Structures are given as C-alpha cells and as structure tokens.
Amino acid sequence: MENTKRVAFYTLGCKLNFSETSTIARNFSDEGFQKVPFEEKADIYVINTCSVTDNADKQFKQIVKKALKINDKAFIAAVGCYAQLKPEELAAVDGVDLVLGATEKFKITDYINDLSKNDMGEVHSCEIGEADFYVGSYSIGDRTRAFLKVQDGCDYKCTYCTIPLARGISRSDTMDNVLRNASEIAAKGIKEIVLTGVNIGDYGKGEFGNKKHEHTFLELVQNLDKVEGIERLRISSIEPNLLKNETIDFVATSKTFVPHFHIPLQSGSNTILKKMKRRYLRELYQNRVSKIREVMPDACIGVDVIVGFPGETDELFLETYHFLNDLDISYLHVFTYSERDDTEAAIMEGVVPANVRAKRSKMLRGLSVKKRRAFYEAQLNSSHTVLFESENKEGYIHGFTENYVKVKTPWNPELVNTLHPIHLTKIDEDGIVRFDFIEQPVFS
Incomplete structure (x- = not known):
C-alpha cells in the first residue's frame, strides 16, 4: 500500500454534484487510488465546483488553501459547473494544477499522468455544445440515502440561470441503466434513493439532445416503484409545469415514493415570472399545491424562491410574500438574486439594491420558519x-x-x-x- 496514491474530494453545490463526485471517486478507486477524507493528507484533491452561489470563486479559493495547508505539494484539480463557465479564472488560482470542463470531468484519471505541480493550471474544457452525451452516476456517501442521477442539462432559457451554459442540453439516462443503478444501490443496503438531475421532470430526452422523449417522467417513477429492495424513493426538485397530475396521483398510492415534493416557484408575481421566462404562472403553481393537498393532505411541499430580481418593486415582492403566506406549503429555500455573466437578467433595468435584497431575503426566511413550524405542529399526534x-x-x-x-x-x-x-x-x-x-x- 506504500505506493498507493491517495485522493480526496470536496463537493460544492447540489445533490447532482454529490452524485457525480461519487462516480468520479469510484473511477479513481478502479484505477487503484485510495480515497481519503478531505481533511487528511492526500496526493490529489479534486474539487467539484458550483456556479449557483454568489461567492463560488471565493469558496473555491478557500478550499484550495485548505488542501494546500494539509499538503503543499498536493495536485489540485477543479471540475464541475464553475470549471466549465470560468476555467481560466480557476486555473489562475494559486496551487490549481488542472481544470476540467463538462465533458472531461468523468475522464479525470486520463488527465492525471504525473502529479508534479504546474506553474499555471492546465485547462481542458469543451464548447458546451459538445456536452451531448450522458454519464450516469449515483452517490453513496451516507449509508441511509443515495442520490441517483437520472437526467442532466436543461433546454429552458430562464433569464437568470447559467446552468444550460455549464451543463448543456437536456439529456437523460436510459431506463435500463437507471433501474440497474437503483438495484445496485438497494443491494448495498441503502434504504432511500433521492432522484436527482438538472430538470428531472424533462426525463426521457435521448442522449444526443433528441427532442423526442423515449420515456416520460411518470414511466420512470412507475418503473422505479417496482425495483426490489428499496424502502423509499424521493423526488428532488421538479418544475411545476412538468409535475403532472398523473405523477401526483401515482405517488399518492405508491409503495415506495414518499409524500414530499420540492417545487421551484422563484416568484409569486406573474410580472416577474414572465421576466424570468419561467414556463408557468402562479395560478398553475397554486393548482399543483392544491392537487397534492387533495390526494396527500400530510405531504411536505418545499419551495424555491428568488428575491431581488431586476424589476422586483416593493409591490411585486409583497405579491410573492402574500402568495407564499397564503399557500399551504411546508418550507422555503430562499435565494438572493445575484448577477451572472452571459445571462439576460444581468443587463436588465430595475436593479434592486443589495440592502433591499437582503431585507427581502430575511423576510422570506422568517416566513419559512413559520411555515415549517406550522407544518410540524399539524403532524403532532400522528x-x-x-x-x-x-x-x-x-x-x-x-x-x-x-x-x-x-x-x-x-x-x-x-x-x-x-x-x-x-x-x-x-x-x-x-x-x-x-x-x-x-x-x-x-x-x-
């Protein structure tokens, strides 16, 4: 074991990133590397980056510093969304040796020939249009649940979002492969699987951006429900326009799918939803919540919401606040809008001052605490x-x-x-x- 190279991983961002880090880690194990915790001395540190948080670059620099503090001769590789969007920026960070974009990250072991430090990070990143193939993955870090990736990329054109630029077009895993991965997870004694992807309701589009759906999301859910050995299946975030009544009805009677939905709203104002180029209005969102409550009165419903989008006046923010206050939901994930390069929203008029964004965010976080408390109280004695x-x-x-x-x-x-x-x-x-x-x- 003396000559076995040690590798450690750090993941920023979403459940999808965690599932992909796990798959990359298994590739390293297959090549004879020993995986160790990030806090331990390793020969290679792989950082899976995220572009959604406002201070992604700051976070990245801190993690690089942390790794070099443990081993100043360690080889540092960056992969993930931020590595695709801003490869040169990451490559210029002191101590970074390798930056891999969207198509290269799953072939990372091919790029690590010798582990000597580089003066400047080496970049291998594609034009995002080349990210037209699908790599399935799942995470097994925690013994109780696994994140199973079923879909990647997005064809939506929301005006605030860089994910299509970072991950490419919408494409899906094959049904056979998803079911095989689910069976592998179940065989490891894991009790719960969380379905994950960029836009999982769009499941079924072929590997090469084929617009035709081979299968629907409902068919995916129905097939997963039959996999032996899984106690629980949970749907992660799903767009309201893609969460169909048939899926809600199926979950209500399913033996393994649990009554928990996380549905992005982003704004309770139709004016702002249109500026965001979301594919629904608040009335549709309200219908989805009502439908869930009708067939699963005790279901947990989580909501994503963005505050401070350009053009969000006090009146329009209050529309969102009152809409959420009146809606029978269980908790909120509140995001403060931040400008992203190469997005339409970044050049829109009506910029909301940072202090106003912070105040609105605080108001909605307070509402979330109230909502969660009310949901928990309603569950007592059951x-x-x-x-x-x-x-x-x-x-x-x-x-x-x-x-x-x-x-x-x-x-x-x-x-x-x-x-x-x-x-x-x-x-x-x-x-x-x-x-x-x-x-x-x-x-x-």
Missing part, C-alpha cells in the same frame, strides 16, 4: 415511519419521516439506517420533533 441517519449530534440521533419531518431521540448506534413506526409527540426547543416508538426496537 403516526409515521422514520429512517434514522448515521451521525451522533450532541448525544442525539436524527431522522426524517417519509413526509420530511425531522425527528430526534437519544443516540443509539443500532438505530442507524433502520426504519421504525413512530408517533410524533412534541416540538423541542430547537424546532426538532420528539416522538414515541410505536413498537420498541428489538436489536439482534
């Missing part, structure tokens, strides 16, 4: 199933019910990655729910 996580947090083990209520009980390692029927009793001071076991767990 029975659910919990899947326990693997971390000991200050003497407690945490878990999530099928409808995404976070619960806790005193730490017991034997509970990790097990499912139990529970009865929700009260909300603790930290906002996490306490419960009673319906049947006391028996350990062998």
Whole structure:
C-alpha cells in the first residue's frame, strides 16, 4: 500500500454534484487510488465546483488553501459547473494544477499522468455544445440515502440561470441503466434513493439532445416503484409545469415514493415570472399545491424562491410574500438574486439594491420558519415511519419521516439506517420533533 496514491474530494453545490463526485471517486478507486477524507493528507484533491452561489470563486479559493495547508505539494484539480463557465479564472488560482470542463470531468484519471505541480493550471474544457452525451452516476456517501442521477442539462432559457451554459442540453439516462443503478444501490443496503438531475421532470430526452422523449417522467417513477429492495424513493426538485397530475396521483398510492415534493416557484408575481421566462404562472403553481393537498393532505411541499430580481418593486415582492403566506406549503429555500455573466437578467433595468435584497431575503426566511413550524405542529399526534441517519449530534440521533419531518431521540448506534413506526409527540426547543416508538426496537 506504500505506493498507493491517495485522493480526496470536496463537493460544492447540489445533490447532482454529490452524485457525480461519487462516480468520479469510484473511477479513481478502479484505477487503484485510495480515497481519503478531505481533511487528511492526500496526493490529489479534486474539487467539484458550483456556479449557483454568489461567492463560488471565493469558496473555491478557500478550499484550495485548505488542501494546500494539509499538503503543499498536493495536485489540485477543479471540475464541475464553475470549471466549465470560468476555467481560466480557476486555473489562475494559486496551487490549481488542472481544470476540467463538462465533458472531461468523468475522464479525470486520463488527465492525471504525473502529479508534479504546474506553474499555471492546465485547462481542458469543451464548447458546451459538445456536452451531448450522458454519464450516469449515483452517490453513496451516507449509508441511509443515495442520490441517483437520472437526467442532466436543461433546454429552458430562464433569464437568470447559467446552468444550460455549464451543463448543456437536456439529456437523460436510459431506463435500463437507471433501474440497474437503483438495484445496485438497494443491494448495498441503502434504504432511500433521492432522484436527482438538472430538470428531472424533462426525463426521457435521448442522449444526443433528441427532442423526442423515449420515456416520460411518470414511466420512470412507475418503473422505479417496482425495483426490489428499496424502502423509499424521493423526488428532488421538479418544475411545476412538468409535475403532472398523473405523477401526483401515482405517488399518492405508491409503495415506495414518499409524500414530499420540492417545487421551484422563484416568484409569486406573474410580472416577474414572465421576466424570468419561467414556463408557468402562479395560478398553475397554486393548482399543483392544491392537487397534492387533495390526494396527500400530510405531504411536505418545499419551495424555491428568488428575491431581488431586476424589476422586483416593493409591490411585486409583497405579491410573492402574500402568495407564499397564503399557500399551504411546508418550507422555503430562499435565494438572493445575484448577477451572472452571459445571462439576460444581468443587463436588465430595475436593479434592486443589495440592502433591499437582503431585507427581502430575511423576510422570506422568517416566513419559512413559520411555515415549517406550522407544518410540524399539524403532524403532532400522528403516526409515521422514520429512517434514522448515521451521525451522533450532541448525544442525539436524527431522522426524517417519509413526509420530511425531522425527528430526534437519544443516540443509539443500532438505530442507524433502520426504519421504525413512530408517533410524533412534541416540538423541542430547537424546532426538532420528539416522538414515541410505536413498537420498541428489538436489536439482534
């Protein structure tokens, strides 16, 4: 083992990035590298970057510094969305040796011939139009759940978004491959799979940007529901216009899909939705929420929302605030709008001052706390199933019910990655729910 090269990974951004990092890590293992935690000394550090956060470059520089502090001779490689959008910027960061774009990241081991440091980062990145093939991936970092990638890229033209520039056209994994990956995950004893992609509701478009759908998202869900050995399937973020009533009805009766939806709204004002070039109006969004509530009254519904988009006046922001306040949802993910190069929104008039963006963001985060609390309160005195996580947090083990209520009980390692029927009793001071076991767990 003395000559085995050690590799460590750091992932920024979304669940999709986590699934891809895991796949890249398995490629390294296949080539004889030993994977170690990022905090340990490694010969190579691979950083999977994100372009969504405002301070992506700042975060990246901090992580490079951290790696070089552990081993100043380490070889540093950057992959991911930011590496595709701004390869030269990343290559110029002190200590970076290799930057790989969207098509190259899965072939990273081909580019690492010798590990000597470069004066300037070497860049291999394609024109994004060349990212027309699909690489399937899934993550297995946490023993309790895995992120399974089913789709990549996006054909939408939202005016604030760089993801089509970073990831290319919408394309999907084959049905056979998704089902094979799901079976592999189940065979590893993982209890929950989260479906992930850039625009998963668009699932079914062929590998080479073929606009024709080989399969629909509903067919994907129906087929996954039959895979043996999976206890839970969760749909991650899905566009409201692509979340069809048939899918909602299927989830309501499914044996494995859980009653939890995360549906991006972005704005509760039709004026702003049109400026964003979103593919729906607020009325459609309201219909989706009503439909879910009709067939799954206890479902958890999460919402993405952007504040401070150009042209968002106080009145238009209040439209969003009141729309969300009146909507029967469970929590919000609030994003403060930030300008992105090469997007339409970056040159729009009506720029909202940074302090106003911050204030609006704070208001919506406050609303999210209120919404989550009301959702948790509505679930008290009801029975659910919990899947326990693997971390000991200050003497407690945490878990999530099928409808995404976070619960806790005193730490017991034997509970990790097990499912139990529970009865929700009260909300603790930290906002996490306490419960009673319906049947006391028996350990062998």
